[in-house]
Amino acid sequence: GLNMKKVTKAVIPAAGFGTRFLPFTKAMPKEMLPIVDTPTIEYIVREAMESGITEFLIIINEGKECIKTHFGRNEVLEKFLKSKNKDNELKIIEELPNKIKVSFTYQHEQLGLGHAVLCAKEFVNNEPFVLLLGDDVYVGNNKPATLQLLEAFDKTNSSILGTLEVPLDDVSKYGICEPAIKTNDRLVKLKSVIEKPKKENAPSNLAIGGRYILTPQIFKYLETQTKGAGGEIQLTDSILRLMAEEDVYSLTIDGTRYDIGSKKGFLKATIDFALNREDLCEDMKNILASYKNK
Ligand code: UTP
Numbered sequence: 001g002l003n004m005k006k007v008t009k010a011v012i013p014a015a016g017f018g019t020r021f022l023p024f025t026k027a028m029p030k031e032m033l034p035i036v037d038t039p040t041i042e043y044i045v046r047e048a049m050e051s052g053i054t055e056f057l058i059i060i061n062e063g064k065e066c067i068k069t070h071f072g073r074n075e076v077l078e079k080f081l082k083s084k085n086k087d088n089e090l091k092i093i094e095e096l097p098n099k100i101k102v103s104f105t106y107q108h109e110q111l112g113l114g115h116a117v118l119c120a121k122e123f124v125n126n127e128p129f130v131l132l133l134g135d136d137v138y139v140g141n142n143k144p145a146t147l148q149l150l151e152a153f154d155k156t157n158s159s160i161l162g163t164l165e166v167p168l169d170d171v172s173k174y175g176i177c178e179p180a181i182k183t184n185d186r187l188v189k190l191k192s193v194i195e196k197p198k199k200e201n202a203p204s205n206l207a208i209g210g211r212y213i214l215t216p217q218i219f220k221y222l223e224t225q226t227k228g229a230g231g232e233i234q235l236t237d238s239i240l241r242l243m244a245e246e247d248v249y250s251l252t253i254d255g256t257r258y259d260i261g262s263k264k265g266f267l268k269a270t271i272d273f274a275l276n277r278e279d280l281c282e283d284m285k286n287i288l289a290s291y292k293n294k
Helices: 040-049 065-071 075-083 087-099 113-118 145-156 168-173 218-222 235-242 263-275 281-290
Strands: 009-013 055-060 101-106 129-132 136-140 159-165 175-179 187-195 206-214 248-252 255-259
Touching: 009 040, 009 113, 040 055, 040 065, 040 087, 040 129, 040 136, 040 145, 055 065, 065 101, 075 087, 113 218, 113 235, 129 145, 136 145, 136 206, 145 159, 145 187, 145 206, 145 248, 145 255, 159 175, 159 187, 159 235, 168 206, 175 235, 187 235, 206 235, 206 248, 206 255, 218 235, 255 263, 263 281
Parallel strands: 009 055, 009 129, 055 101, 159 248
Antiparallel strands: 129 206, 136 255, 159 206, 175 187, 175 206, 187 248
């Protein structure tokens, strides 16, 4: 259609306090937790970059300036690596600043995810955009999670929530989707969404897993959004209101999700990513084998 637009922008909220990962998060952002040797948020930026996104806005709070440092140039280090002929290391640190543009804004009060997304209004500038939460890492089967969503957006031209199926005992930790029809399709139109429902009130086990494509109409609702679950300004509540105006879909992501903001998710990611690395696979296997008889 006429209003079909290529999605080029991504927003990454990383302004939460990360209370599940204290004491680490007292002075360090959880988004900088390394999975093997790379900060969590770099995996997320690379997923979007490999899906064709070129412009990023990362929302931070005071004290998380090291995220800014990480995505900027380090000329002193570049010079040092050049002088030592460390070409591989040089490539690693120069790649992102050469390929993408990353800007930053502050969420000064931690009022909730909906409020954090509202801080991106100016950057988004009335275009559809990708939203990736700063502590959810995906390993897509065949395709990056963001590319799966973008391909679905090409078909629907509507907001799409990336989902995963969770055990019924876990629904109260997520935003949960109510599909409009019963279907086995991965892409489905939604009837409603609810943030952190009780198990007995959950309309399904389709949980929103930190990946979204949103139309800019969302900002109209975020601007007037009142507090919801947990006393926070919830994005899910604004998505529900958006549904009265336009279609919203969910797409079950084909891949594995790691919630790095939880200790268990972080530990599992460390092991899985090491096992998938040629340089570390044997070492990690030996480490794991050494626990077998303990
Ligand atoms: P989480 O609930 O996982 O993050 O929010 P949290 O509040 O930092 O961590 P816990 O639960 O206390 O351990 C999901 C995403 O939304 C961002 C977080 O940084 C995370 O990427 N967020 C949350 C904000 O940017 N601002 C907020 O006010 C709340």
